[in-house]
Amino acid sequence: MSLRNPETGLAYLPLEILEACISASDTTSWLSLASVSKIFHSLTTRSLYRDISLGSPLSVIACCHTLLSNSTAASSVRTLLINHSPNKPAELNQNDFSSYYASFRDALKSLVGIRALRLLVEDPSLVFVLKDSVLPRLQHFECRLILSSPLISFLNRHPTVNYLEVSPHEDIISSVKPTLPPLYLPELEYFAGNGESLSAMSPPIPLRAAFLSWGAVDSSPEVAIAVLERHSGDSLNVISCRRRGWNLDLVDMISTRLPYIYSLHITNILVVDSYPTEAYLEAIWSYLKRFKNLQRLVLNCVDVYGIADLACRMDVDFLIITSWGEACPSLMEISLPHSGRLSWHRITENFWIPDIENVNGSTWLYTAIISDKYPGWHTLVNKAEKRIHENLLNPMDLDWLAAVFHLMERRSRCDFVVGVEVEEAEEVEEDENTSKEFSAGDVNEDDVDEAV
CATH class of the missing domain: 1.20.1280 (Monooxygenase)
Structure with a gap:
């Protein structure tokens, strides 16, 4: 034709x-x-060739040869992802490796329209591939390289980058910490990497989100948090930190210097896992009172050796959630250590329920209601419409709250829960639609997206 x-x-x-x-x-x-x-x-x-994903050194070599011989293909690339392991498989000989780096370096120069470059390979030699590259439309750059002078030189040639991710590790080989040149990315909004890297950034860098890691045992977050306060105090919405210990000092710094953030995620790396102490819980409560806009708080623990097997304690967690929710009225979602990524959601005022899409959450909530463990809930539910309409800070549709309990009663095949009758004649399809429309997780994601 x-x-x-x-x-x-x-x-x-x-x-x-x-x-x-x-x-x-x-x-x-x-x-x-x-x-x-x-x-x-x-x-x-x-x-x-718009979006390319390469999972082996051989595929990188073959693709680079195509890009070098086909200018239409090279100019069409918008996203390039290289993610292969191990770095030097046995099937490649020395000539193949020479071709790998040379082909990649030459092909990279031809990608004039690329927007996102993701080099998820633990290979320090890749920094020399980037040495002379200029990608005029680059906006998103990820790598597993430690921030160094050659890498900063590459980044400074790309002022349009708004998302930067570098290695979460520090340079611990050199006995003397190297002095890095200034990193100037005027449009940078999102940064992920080692917290020490922030000290290389030149002002002003009004970040919207920062995902920071500290790997060294004696690492101090004070410098990184001070940089964020100085350059991003008014713009930062999300901060996520990964560091050894329970990190009370880190939460203290963030609540003092960055009180206007919307989302805080702290990952505690523990050698010996244990439940948080009363002193820890009380300290977090006092720090939460400093936040003005915090809507989402996630605290989780990583057991390095995997020795402990700590179960989620729903009743204890509920008391903690209620206490913290009172300390910080703006909070809408909380995840606690050892909760198995179970999130709690504020329904109205200081009334919290666990995620009903989670088995532990829905089971606990159903049992708590049936056993009348918390009689005060009846007052909250019966007067929910009035409370919701009066709560101007966080208005919420009454139908949403009713649907939560309606979904629970149908799942549990119960005839009566908190004054809501079950309509046996309703179709199963209606139940499934209700589940999708009124998922507590869906409500939270919208809140987080708006905050970011």
């Missing part, structure tokens, strides 16, 4: 329409369309 045949109508379609149609089809169709004509071959090439 010819493109110039008026009966087909294709000759009168703009190329943008044709390209959109091709992009909406699957890879098998692309390969078939590529043989139709030169125009279709060019359009399918753009779709085929």
